[in-house]
Amino acid sequence: MKAIRRFTVRPVLPDTLRPLAGLAHNLRWSWHEPTRALFDALAPEGLAGADPVRVLGALEATRLAALAADQEFLGRLRTAAEDLDHYLHAPRWYQEQPGDAPAAVAYFSPEFGVAAALPQYSGGLGILAGDHLKSASDLGVPLIGVGLLYRHGYFRQSLGRDGWQQEQYPVLDPGELPVTLLREADGTPARISLALPGGRSLHAQLWIAQVGRVPLLMLDSDVEENAPGERSVTDRLYGGGSEHRLLQEMLLGIGGVRAVRTYTRLTGHPAPEVFHTNEGHAGFLGLERVRELQGAGLDFDSALETVRAGTVFTTHTPVPAGIDRFDRALVARHLGDDGALPGVDLGRILALGDETPLGGEPGLFNMAAMGLRLAQRANGVSTLHGAVSRSMFAGLWPGFDADEVPIGSITNGVHAPTWVAPEVGRLTPDASDAELWEVRRTLRERLVSDVRDRLRASWRQRGAADAELGWTETVLDPDVLTIGFARRVPSYKRLTLMLRDKDRLRSLLLHPERPVQLVVAGKAHPADDGGKKLVQELVRFADDPRVRHRIVFLPDYGMEMARGLYPGCDVWLNNPLRPLEACGTSGMKAALNGCLNLSVLDGWWDEWFQPDFGWAIPTADGAAAADEDRRDDLEAAALYELIERRVAPRFYDRSPDGVPAGWTAMVRRTLADLGPKVLADRMVREYVEKLYVPAAGARRALTPGRARDLAAWKARVRKAWPAVAVDHVEIGDDLAGAEADAELGATPVVRVRVALGGLEADDVEVQAVTGRVDADDTLTATRTVTLKPSGGPDLEGRLPYAGTLELDRTGSFGCTVRVLPAHPLLAHPAELGLAALPEETTGEGAGVLLR
Numbered sequence: 001m002k003a004i005r006r007f008t009v010r011p012v013l014p015d016t017l018r019p020l021a022g023l024a025h026n027l028r029w030s031w032h033e034p035t036r037a038l039f040d041a042l043a044p045e046g047l048a049g050a051d052p053v054r055v056l057g058a059l060e061a062t063r064l065a066a067l068a069a070d071q072e073f074l075g076r077l078r079t080a081a082e083d084l085d086h087y088l089h090a091p092r093w094y095q096e097q098p099g100d101a102p103a104a105v106a107y108f109s110p111e112f113g114v115a116a117a118l119p120q121y122s123g124g125l126g127i128l129a130g131d132h133l134k135s136a137s138d139l140g141v142p143l144i145g146v147g148l149l150y151r152h153g154y155f156r157q158s159l160g161r162d163g164w165q166q167e168q169y170p171v172l173d174p175g176e177l178p179v180t181l182l183r184e185a186d187g188t189p190a191r192i193s194l195a196l197p198g199g200r201s202l203h204a205q206l207w208i209a210q211v212g213r214v215p216l217l218m219l220d221s222d223v224e225e226n227a228p229g230e231r232s233v234t235d236r237l238y239g240g241g242s243e244h245r246l247l248q249e250m251l252l253g254i255g256g257v258r259a260v261r262t263y264t265r266l267t268g269h270p271a272p273e274v275f276h277t278n279e280g281h282a283g284f285l286g287l288e289r290v291r292e293l294q295g296a297g298l299d300f301d302s303a304l305e306t307v308r309a310g311t312v313f314t315t316h317t318p319v320p321a322g323i324d325r326f327d328r329a330l331v332a333r334h335l336g337d338d339g340a341l342p343g344v345d346l347g348r349i350l351a352l353g354d355e356t357p358l359g360g361e362p363g364l365f366n367m368a369a370m371g372l373r374l375a376q377r378a379n380g381v382s383t384l385h386g387a388v389s390r391s392m393f394a395g396l397w398p399g400f401d402a403d404e405v406p407i408g409s410i411t412n413g414v415h416a417p418t419w420v421a422p423e424v425g426r427l428t429p430d431a432s433d434a435e436l437w438e439v440r441r442t443l444r445e446r447l448v449s450d451v452r453d454r455l456r457a458s459w460r461q462r463g464a465a466d467a468e469l470g471w472t473e474t475v476l477d478p479d480v481l482t483i484g485f486a487r488r489v490p491s492y493k494r495l496t497l498m499l500r501d502k503d504r505l506r507s508l509l510l511h512p513e514r515p516v517q518l519v520v521a522g523k524a525h526p527a528d529d530g531g532k533k534l535v536q537e538l539v540r541f542a543d544d545p546r547v548r549h550r551i552v553f554l555p556d557y558g559m560e561m562a563r564g565l566y567p568g569c570d571v572w573l574n575n576p577l578r579p580l581e582a583c584g585t586s587g588m589k590a591a592l593n594g595c596l597n598l599s600v601l602d603g604w605w606d607e608w609f610q611p612d613f614g615w616a617i618p619t620a621d622g623a624a625a626a627d628e629d630r631r632d633d634l635e636a637a638a639l640y641e642l643i644e645r646r647v648a649p650r651f652y653d654r655s656p657d658g659v660p661a662g663w664t665a666m667v668r669r670t671l672a673d674l675g676p677k678v679l680a681d682r683m684v685r686e687y688v689e690k691l692y693v694p695a696a697g698a699r700r701a702l703t704p705g706r707a708r709d710l711a712a713w714k715a716r717v718r719k720a721w722p723a724v725a726v727d728h729v730e731i732g733d734d735l736a737g738a739e740a741d742a743e744l745g746a747t748p749v750v751r752v753r754v755a756l757g758g759l760e761a762d763d764v765e766v767q768a769v770t771g772r773v774d775a776d777d778t779l780t781a782t783r784t785v786t787l788k789p790s791g792g793p794d795l796e797g798r799l800p801y802a803g804t805l806e807l808d809r810t811g812s813f814g815c816t817v818r819v820l821p822a823h824p825l826l827a828h829p830a831e832l833g834l835a836a837l838p839e840e841t842t843g844e845g846a847g848v849l850l851r
Contacts, residue, residue, distance in 0.1 A: 010175075011059055014068040019081035024052035025178050026084060028212040030115035031134060031417035038080050042067060051117030053178045088213055092140030094688065101688065102696035103270035104142040106260050107132065108282035110252060111154075111237055112147050112218075114211055116560040118177055119153040120218070122237055122523070123488040124585055125316055127559070128381075129278055130211075131415035131585075132687075135680035137212030138417075141688060144263065144272060145216035146256040146282070148248065149174065149207050152236040157523045157556045158461045163539030165524055165532045165555075169236055174207055179218065182206040182263060190266060192219070192258040194250060194340045197333050202230045204251060206259050215269070217259045219251055238525070246326050246334060249367070253284030254340050257292075273696040276312040276687075277375065280324055280367030286311055286374030287335070287352075291344050298704055300345050301711035304374075309825075310699030312691045313375035315368060315407070316582050318388045319492075324367040325355070331365045357395035372396060372407075376698060376827045377691050380409045381583040384606045388579050399835030401779075406828035410690065411604055412583040413683035416675075419589040421567035429672065433664040434657060440570070440594060440667065445478035447568025451519060452476070454554050454561070461555075475549050476517050481651045483598070483643075484569030484590065486521035486557050489531040492580040495522060496534050498573070499541055500636035508640065509550035514648040517550045519565060521557035562586075567593040571614070571647060574599035575639060578619050579606075588678035594667040598647060600635070608677055612669040615642050694827070701825060710825050713763075714832065717821045723757025724764070724836040727798050729817050731805070746807045750787060752817045753798040754836075761789055765822040765829065766801040773814035787817070 013020060029035040029052055039052040044063070047055055059067075067073050094101065111126030112118075114133065121127060129145070136143040152169035160166055174181070182190040182205075194202040203226050204219040221233040233247045240248075257275075264271050277283055286307050293303035317323055328350055333339065336346045352373045355366035372378055372393060380386035386409025391402040416425075423439045456472045476482070489495050498505055498518070508516045520538060524531030535553070542551045554561060566572070572590035574581070574597065581603040588604060591597060597614035599605040609616050618638045620631040650662050676682070702710065732748025742748065750768045771782035787803035794800070807813065819836040820829045 011056060011061070011064060013056075014064060016068050016074055017064060017077070019077055020052075020056060023077075023080055023084060024056050025180060026088075026210045026212065027114050027118070027178055028084060028087065028137070030117070031415065033422055034083070035080055038076055041076075042073070051115065051178060053117065054176065057176065092138070093685070094140035094142070097688070097693075100693060100697055102142075102273040102692055104144060104264075104272040105274045105276055105692055106144045106146055106256075106272035106285075107136075107276045107278060108146045108252065108256055108285055109278035110147065110248070110281040112145060112209075112216060113559055114209065114216070115178075116558055118179070118209055119172070119558065120147065120150055120237065121559075122154040124583075125279060127414075128316075128412055128583075128585060131413070131418065131680040132278075132684060133211045133214045133216060134415040134418060135413070135684040137214045138415075139681060139684055139688075140213065141684060141692075142270060143214045144260055144269065145211065145214055146252070146260060147216065147218050148234045148237075148252055149179070149218035149220040150234055150237045151220070151222050152239075154237045155523075155526060159458060159535075159539060159553075159555050161462045163536040163543065165535050167526045174220070177207075177209075179207040179209045182208055182217070182266065184266065189223075190262050191223070191225075192255050192262060194255055195338075195342070196230070196247075196340070197336075197338050200227065200230065202226065202233060202247065202251060202255075204234070204255055204259075206262065208263075215263065215267075217256070217263055219255050219259055221251065242326060243330060245324065246330060249281050249324065250284055250334060250340055253282045253286075254288040256282060257285050257288040273699055274310050274312060274692050276314065276692075277371050278314050279316050280313075280371040283313075283367045283371040283374065284335075286370070287341055287344060287349060291341050294343060296704075298707060299711070300348055301715065302704065302707040304348075305710045305714075306699070306702050306704075306707045308374060308376040309702045310695050311375040311377070312687075312695055313371040313378040314381065314410075315371075315378065315389050315393075316381055317368070318385055318392070318580050318582050320358070320360070320392065325360075325364045326353075326367075328353075328363055328365050357398065358393065359395065368393070369396065376831070377695055378407045379691065380407060382411045382603045382607055383409050384579055384603065385409060385582040388582075397830045397833040399833055399837075400830045404830050406830050408690070410683060410686045411607060412585050412588070413678055413680035414585050414588045414592065415680045416592055419563065419566060420592050421563075424567060424593050424671075427671070433659045433661055436594070436664045436667060437659045440664075441478060443567040443593070444482055444570065447482065447519070447564055448476040448478045450561075450564050450568075451552055451554065455552055458555050471545075471548070475552060476519070477515075477549075480515050480517045480550075481571070481648055482517050482519065482569050483571045483573050484519050484565055484595070485573040486519075486554075486562065486565055487574075487584075487586055489522040489524040489534055490528070491530055491534070492577045493522075494575050494577065494632070495520070495531075496537050497575045497632060497636050497639065499537060500632055501640065502541065504637075504640050505541075506547055508643055508648075509547050511644075511648070514652045515550065516643060516648060519552055519554065519569065521554040521561060521565070523557055562589070566590045566595060569595050570651060571596050571598050573639075574602075574605065575617055575635065576600055576602050578602040585678075591670050591674050591678055594671050596647075596663075596666055596670060598639075598642065604678070608674060610669075610673075612666055613674045614666070614670070615646060617642060698825065698827060706825070710823065713823060714821075717759065717763060717832065717834070720757040720759050721821075721834050721836070723755065724759065724819055725755040725757070726752060726817050726819060726836055726838045727755055727796075728753040729838060731815055742807050742813070744807060744810050747804050748807070749802060749804055750785070750815070750817065751790070751800065751802045752787060753794065753800055754819055755796070755798050756819075761799060763822065765820050766817065767820065768803055768805060768815055768817050770805055770813065770815045772809070773812045777814060779814050779816065 039055050043055045109129035111121040112129045113121030113127035114130040133145050155167040158166045189205045204221045207218045209216040289307045290303045335341045353365035353370040380389040389407045390405035394402045397405050539553045542553045566589045572587045584603040587597045600617045620634045730751040766787040768785045771779040785803045787801035790802040791800045821832050
């Protein structure tokens with residue numbers, strides 16, 4: 001028989017044990033060791049290490065009565081409750097910041113990886129979002145997280161007998177999760193609704209996961225008011241077809257704003273001044289805020305400027321294929337007057353998602369393009385990814401070189417209390433090499449034990465009997481160099497690069513003096529058969545009796561597995577196709593535990609690699625990179641070479657006391673010098689200082705009147721811009737030709753005449769741009785000099801401008817002149833994507849080449 005209803009029977013806690021409920025429902029326990037230890041102490045047999053909500057639900061009345069009379073336990077409970085109260089209410093870093101910091105920030109993401117007990121993530125994007133919330137909590141940043149509650153999560157992964165990935169979607173009961181339902185004052189569940197085409201509606205209730213000081217609002221469409229189709233909108237993460245995904249993203253963005261308004265109304269939490277869109281999935285939040293402002297009396301353009309001023313957009317993808325795109329007709333049907341955004345100009349909505357400037361399809365709506373157009377501030381997630389993003393999205397700013405596109409970068413970080421093993425956290429800077437090495441061996445030994453347990457469970461799922469599994473008792477060796485590789489399995493991450501030369505890999509694994517062992521894990525997307533084939537290829541290699549004691553594939557990679565995997569590995573392997581790894585934070589988590597990185601110079605490793613921290617895998621360039629097979633062969637060979645000649649010898653080079661001094665020196669430098677850089681606390685502080693505070697200031701400056709003025713100014717500038725022109729340029733009395741010589745230290749005067757096409761001088765900035773030139777006369781390493789008006793208009797109405805250059809670099813040098821729109825409320829000179837340059841590349845009015 002099957003149940004027709006599910007419900008959770010909660011224990012009634014005696015008054016003295018009431019603080020347990022508060023401790024269990026605040027996810028701070030997931031990174032606070034004393035709180036976890038408290039719940040482990042009262043967990044029934046078999047539940048040690050389980051999440052506290054589950055532990056509480058399993059306690060019998062007799063056990064509760066005994067605990068209520070246990071004075072020692074009650075003392076520990078009081079201490080833990082007082083510590084949490086202090087954490088939640090005492091001033092922290094943010095409260096010490098100047099008064100211009102925003103009262104609150106809303107942070108939207110399609111997934112959040114906060115704890116294994118709340119499986120609402122698929123990979124790095126969600127883990128990053130969870131770490132962002134945790135560090136915001138630690139720093140006191142008044143963040144409100146906004147996401148969806150997926151009743152089936154992502155999926156649970158297992159393997160078939162042939163190594164093919166299998167997916168299961170267990171139902172998640174919110175009653176068994178560390179979440180609470182947001183209720184109205186009368187006790188009824190709070191609801192938000194979206195209108196859908198054909199008179200339908202999409203309703204959602206709001207669950208709150210308390211992440212330390214930060215509330216995470218999760219919208220759940222599994223409510224009785226919805227029809228079956230709408231009820232399943234939040235069924236699973238990244239599942240379903242195009243319309244299903246569109247409804248999810250409408251609920252996240254539009255519904256998420258409405259959820260925030262409901263939450264602040266009911267709790268008194270300050271309303272957000274800044275909205276942070278973590279990837280394009282939540283981009284519709286800007287359209288909902290436009291609708292709100294139009295309802296308050298602003299026209300579309302003025303509302304758009306107001307929304308842009310207070311919005312931050314973070315892109316996480318380095319390839320166009322990673323961006324959500326929808327059919328324009330589908331978007332139009334769902335967002336028009338018969339849909340979720342009545343009264344908002346549909347043509348203007350569709351224009352925001354136009355991807356044709358990016359070389360895209362005219363019939364598609366691009367979520368990242370909309371996100372960038374709706375945000376005045378945008379960033380990539382590593383220095384290299386910022387550069388890749390500027391190039392990828394340069395078409396949205398057609399008048400500018402890629403390096404001037406207004407997309408910055410803030411390199412991701414990871415939340416140390418979540419990911420650092422307690423043994424590593426207790427190490428002191430003056431710990432001896434022997435102490436450091438003993439900790440590393442302890443963690444490796446623990447990983448080996450965990451791997452054996454997981455491997456046996458996996459083989460039983462694959463149909464093996466216990467009698468067949470005696471060999472698992474000798475899988476891995478706590479004294480062998482252990483390399484970890486675990487992540488999602490899209491093709492660009494190259495799970496099977498290590499298998500390019502299987503004989504070479506076998507020789508590394510079975511080396512008689514310097515053996516290597518590999519622990520591999522990762523999930524392929526359920527719809528990605530190519531990724532599943534990669535998993536199967538790896539599994540089949542690892543099943544080979546000759547090497548299965550040296551290489552294992554662990555199914556169902558997630559946060560719980562990762563917390564033991566990172567500390568237990570000696571080396572963390574990452575071999576993506578450069579530059580397709582936006583950041584890649586798994587190696588950061590490994591580094592915080594003293595694990596050395598062996599990685600392609602991509603993402604964060606490109607930025608912070610030093611030989612003291614690990615090894616850089618060389619990548620193929622030029623013609624070799626164009627041939628995929630040759631590229632992979634070359635890079636796999638480089639990987640084998642590094643392991644055989646550099647990594648393994650360093651690990652096994654032992655002093656008389658058995659400690660590898662060279663290796664522990666690298667571990668020490670990784671912990672001391674690299675560790676502070678990869679912290680999410682550093683990342684969140686950068687978001688506050690570089691993006692949140694400026695965005696809040698810009699939003700405050702845009703009163704309704706100023707917003708109207710700014711929108712009108714932009715319209716006037718765009719209309720007049722075709723007539724703005726650079727008509728005549730002179731650079732120095734003795735530098736009149738297209739090519740000329742100049743002496744180091746010279747200060748030639750630049751004179752230019754500019755036609756403003758009806759604009760005023762205050763509407764523009766005229767610049768001389770100087771820099772080195774390459775063989776094509778392209779300027780690099782540019783500097784700008786602002787030219788000032790130097791007289792009245794000539795007979796043709798052109799205004800003269802002048803300024804002085806400083807030639808402080810030798811070699812081929814060049815200069816050009818341009819005119820840009822200028823307004824005090826612009827965040828970046830490229831914001832409008834407008835620039836007037838000399839018409840020709842040679843002759844009068846051109847840029848001048850100085851040698």
